[in-house]
Amino acid sequence: MTSQTVNLAEKLSLFSERWSPKIVADFNGHDVMVVKVLGEFNWHSHPDTDDFFLVLKGRLRIRLRDGDVTLGPGELYVVPKGVEHCPVAEEETHILLIEPAGVPNTGDPATAAAKNRI
Amino acid sequence: MTSQTVNLAEKLSLFSERWSPKIVADFNGHDVMVVKVLGEFNWHSHPDTDDFFLVLKGRLRIRLRDGDVTLGPGELYVVPKGVEHCPVAEEETHILLIEPAGVPNTGDPATAAAKNRI
Numbered sequence: 001m002t003s004q005t006v007n008l009a010e011k012l013s014l015f016s017e018r019w020s021p022k023i024v025a026d027f028n029g030h031d032v033m034v035v036k037v038l039g040e041f042n043w044h045s046h047p048d049t050d051d052f053f054l055v056l057k058g059r060l061r062i063r064l065r066d067g068d069v070t071l072g073p074g075e076l077y078v079v080p081k082g083v084e085h086c087p088v089a090e091e092e093t094h095i096l097l098i099e100p101a102g103v104p105n106t107g108d109p110a111t112a113a114a115k116n117r118i
Numbered sequence: 119m120t121s122q123t124v125n126l127a128e129k130l131s132l133f134s135e136r137w138s139p140k141i142v143a144d145f146n147g148h149d150v151m152v153v154k155v156l157g158e159f160n161w162h163s164h165p166d167t168d169d170f171f172l173v174l175k176g177r178l179r180i181r182l183r184d185g186d187v188t189l190g191p192g193e194l195y196v197v198p199k200g201v202e203h204c205p206v207a208e209e210e211t212h213i214l215l216i217e218p219a220g221v222p223n224t225g226d227p228a229t230a231a232a233k234n235r236i
Contacts, residue, residue: 004195005187005188005189005193005194005195006193006194006195007192007193008192008193008194009192024194025194025196026168026196027168027170027196027216028148028167028168028170028218030146032170032194032196049146050144050145050146052143052145052146052150054214056192069123070123071123074125074126074127074174075123075124075125075126076123076124076126076142076143076150077121077122077123077124078121078143078144078145078150079121080121083121096172098145098216100146
């Protein structure tokens, strides 16, 4: 197995579409991804996996049923499995995400974005 | 299960010792940790787990038997399981690490640093 150095800013410069996670590395059966977001996503949950968010740029609000959390650059939050959440960004925000390979980003394969590798 | 927002710089401000990973979050059976390093670690490998490094500050060289990789801020590298590596930092460097809970950082429980939660 080979591995490569990943520069997150460089990877983020390669695309402009939002809510479309790009796989940049593999780690213990997980996809390490970068994504650009703006606006509101949908309420969803992942029954079998925690959801890891690390903000690289901008500001992310994660709406939760019992209150919101807000993340700036260098701040991370893990949404525990089964917990409903809805990410919202009022400015373009860049995030590092880690999820088990194959997990749909919306919690539902029917509505999930394709995760392409860059 | 509860979860908290983690500000990485704030967590890093809470300690000064080096080569002593601090757990800041849990994620799918993994420890998410911050660590400060300076100098050379030891050659080791993890037979059953990939090793995730994301540099937050400074510069990390990861010596590998077939060549080195060097990471600056915002750069990540996954050392595949079983691959011998030796981290080296010529200036104090801050890193985000992710490893399965309970994995010894040296690859050997006898020499591993305790991983405390902060």
